[in-house]
Amino acid sequence: MSINTINTRILSTEFEYFEPSSVEEAVNLLGRYKEQSAVLSGGTDLLVRIKQKRIEPRYLVNIKRIDALRRIEKTPELLRIGAAVSLLEIEQYDFVRTNLEALHEAVSSIGSMQIRNMATLGGNISRASPAGDSPPPLLVLGARVNLRETSGTKSIPLEEFFRSPGRTIMKPSELFINLEIPNPPKESGTAFLKVARTGMDLAKVNAASMIMVEDNVVQSCRVALGGVAPTPIRVKKVEELLIGEKPTDARFADAAKTASDEVRPIASSHSHKRSTAQYRINVSGVLVKRTLQLARGRSLERK
């Protein structure tokens, strides 16, 4: 349905609305109403889809009043970000700005100030857009997702979380609790870049790299891309190509070529939405090379 034929001035769908104050309460509601329920957090995506009648949930569970999900905490080993923490809070969090550059660059690049103040990391990830901006940096940082339902909790690597555009392994009865990002390897650097039509637009292609250089040799490396497959992906062939090698621009040019060869933009959606498959293939390589160069510089600055 086109946006011009529907009234977005009101929310015409009727639903029952809940504001649980604890995770237990929220999980019980999701367990009871399952696929008839939807989790409301920032609302910047969910309410748009309800207005457009793409979904019609009968029960809305607002998780923004659950204190446990609004926390961002740093332990000696990791950073834990609650599902309902806003993108703006993450952008302004010191450890993210100073140590997780790729994540900082990704969240700061999303939408507008208003959107970032409302939208949450849990939402950006669970939406499972192939071109979401937070997944590539979180993939190269090795993040894990913690889920909960009435029968118990589950912790899975983010890499195993996405299934297809808009779909994750999460069941309707499960609640995204938080995301855990281990401290990046000492003296590593990360970077994120994207290509989009305008500042507010979704990415055509986005990329993140993590690299650790020691004695002029790549000790550790991870590369991820968005917008070039049904889900955000790690590009392991590129990683294998670089580990144990010198981090030269020539090597990175090989990495770019490998990245372009590896990606398979799905023609049905990715050729039509925002750019052609061939464009995405070409741009993937360029972004991989540039993020590697940026990450290399940051790794060397940490010495």
Place this chain on the structure above:
Amino acid sequence: MKMARIITFTINGKARKEPVEANTLLVNLIRERLTLTGTKYACGIGECGACTVLINGKPALSCLTLAAEADGKDVVTIEGLNDKISTVLRETFLEEGAVQCGFCTPGFLVMSSYLLKEKPKPTEDEVKKYVKGNLCRCTGYIGVIRAIMKASEKINN
């Protein structure tokens, strides 16, 4: 299925109690019930920023916020912006020709007063970053950026 609930909140400094349906949007409550029509409805999908209000001091889109979410919160609309920053911004918007039809102006004023409270001396890049989510379809952005920079100078001198 629709369940009315009573919410308590402050709007522009005044405490209010209002019954709302689960699917009432904050923009509907503000414009239709409270008749504060300075807040504009335009795109309805979070692209244009015309409906921007401050909730607990932070900018939010009232067309993508349920009225029920305002329970216990402090909401400020363009009508409630009466401090020095907002007054100077109103003047500089006029002086710099930042207004043509005026439909986007309340959203721009809410955003730029939030900016100048956070960063009294913003750079031009910071101004652009803050008003990136506000669209103007008449006059463009140059006048708006000039107006905000000029307001910052006036306030700091």
